[in-house]
Amino acid sequence: NAGVTQTPKFQVLKTGQSMTLQCAQDMNHEYMSWYRQDPGMGLRLIHYSVGAGITDQGEVPNGYNVSRSTTEDFPLRLLSAAPSQTSVYFCASSPGLAVGYQETQYFGPGTRLLVL
Amino acid sequence: GQSLEQPSEVTAVEGAIVQINCTYQTSGFYGLSWYQQHDGGAPTFLSYNALDGLEETGRFSSFLSRSDSYGYLLLQELQMKDSASYFCAVGSGSARQLTFGSGTQLTVLP
Numbered sequence: 001n002a003g004v005t006q007t008p009k010f011q012v013l014k015t016g017q018s019m020t021l022q023c024a025q026d027m028n029h030e031y032m033s034w035y036r037q038d039p040g041m042g043l044r045l046i047h048y049s050v051g052a053g054i055t056d057q058g059e060v061p062n063g064y065n066v067s068r069s070t071t072e073d074f075p076l077r078l079l080s081a082a083p084s085q086t087s088v089y090f091c092a093s094s095p096g097l098a099v100g101y102q103e104t105q106y107f108g109p110g111t112r113l114l115v116l
Numbered sequence: 117g118q119s120l121e122q123p124s125e126v127t128a129v130e131g132a133i134v135q136i137n138c139t140y141q142t143s144g145f146y147g148l149s150w151y152q153q154h155d156g157g158a159p160t161f162l163s164y165n166a167l168d169g170l171e172e173t174g175r176f177s178s179f180l181s182r183s184d185s186y187g188y189l190l191l192q193e194l195q196m197k198d199s200a201s202y203f204c205a206v207g208s209g210s211a212r213q214l215t216f217g218s219g220t221q222l223t224v225l226p
Binding site: 031043044045050056059092102103106110 | 120124146149157160161164203205211212213215216217219
């Protein structure tokens with residue numbers, strides 16, 4: 001199993017550009033989520049999904065959009081990039097919402113985004 | 117909302133024991149998780165405590181006291197490779213979305 005994969009690894013954008021960060025998992029996990037991590041800080045939840053077709057907002061959703069058409073894929077879209085979105089983005093998945101499963105999340109390698 | 121507090125930095129020598137504390141405030145508490153993150157890498161799951169007491173996994177142990185809203189991660193026989201950031205996290209909401217602390221940077225000295 002490849003686990004959780006993310007592309008691209010690095011990206012530089014200009015203010016106002018849009019882009020999609022890709023995330024895929026091959027573990028048949030129901031739950032997927034996107035976090036951002038800024039220097040010296042913990043991970044903050046952007047959006048999450050409890051299954052195909054179901055998404056919801058996390059702590060910092062503004063400026064981001066998600067969809068979940070398949071169990072495997074959970075792309076994150078930046079609608080109009082801003083310098084404040086410069087961060088490291090991590091995608092994660094977990095087997096489901098049963099107690100203990102949800103708390104065990106598998107993270108992808110991250111995408112490092114710089115917005116100029 | 118949820119909030120978690122943990123020390124920003126801890127330093128210890130190889131072979132020693134170190135404890136990383138975490139206090140939390142949350143509604144609808146389900147349990148406390150711990151993750152490890154090496155510099156520039158992906159966070160990896162270490163442990164989860166739903167009930168009071170100590171959970172042991174090899175050199176790592178995690179403790180929870182629900183009445184005190186407090187937990188800790190205990191690392192024994194420290195090795196250089198244990199140098200990393202450690203995050204505590206709590207779940208809340210209908211999907212028990214995780215909220216992470218700001219992390220503790222552990223430096224292991226030779």
